[in-house]
Amino acid sequence: MERVGLRLQLRKRQAKAGDIVLLYGDESEALTHPYLARAWAKSGADLRVPAPGQAKKVAMLGSLDHVTRQLIVHTSTTKRSSDFIAHLEQLDRLFGPQPGR
């Protein structure tokens, strides 16, 4: 029997029953000007692709709600612990204990 992820299976059931909110967290990066490997152009034409602004890397730290599939994303220019903590603060506001909740 496959035993990897058994605990996660239990968590998923708890989330579906509404006992907990199950979030999957991860981070990624994207380029504002993605690399364009190939493009069509008329033979001999000097193809110019408009690329306003500077090419930058954007870091995204996100959490996906298992049940509602809501994605909570924090974007920043860096991918450091401080950015992760900023994302946690985002989660604080959404899911953390508040007066009356």
Next chain:
Amino acid sequence: MVEDNGPIHTSKRSLAALAARAHWLTVEWPPKYAPELNEIGVGPSGRTGTDLTFDRQAGLSKDESSWSSTGPIASSLNVRSLRSFWPVRRSMVWRSATISRNLIRVWVERYQAGAFDEDAAAADLLQQYEARIAALERLVGKQALELEFLKEGLRNAPPARSGSTSAIAGLKTSQLPKDAG
């Protein structure tokens, strides 16, 4: 919250921030070799994270909801969601995850044959085990309490009687006169 073991999550500052939220936030660390357990996604060449460029190529980044719920990278290793992508996204899935096309076919066949229902059975088994552990923990707690109670009783019991006041004492032997007879 399910987080991978990346340095951004395991640094001192991050762990301290997580510990500060321990009263409402529990972190599940999946095994290092099982990135597919994190539903938020597995990127090309095994990198975790949803790749926007890839989504754009797949035409799935038109709005946030489609991006979040049907990210092709997330589904590349999630066999259950392959049904919606199959066969339209089959080649894309194969290329993005750099896994063998044949392996995906085998997974789909196994899914269609109901082989992945074992997961649900395994979850039931886990619940049974957890219930059993809870019952045993209750028993151990009860026995510890009883033991403590008995120890306390022994401490408060009256001290044992000394030898001089013992009821088990022999009769004194009578001394014979020296010059008898």
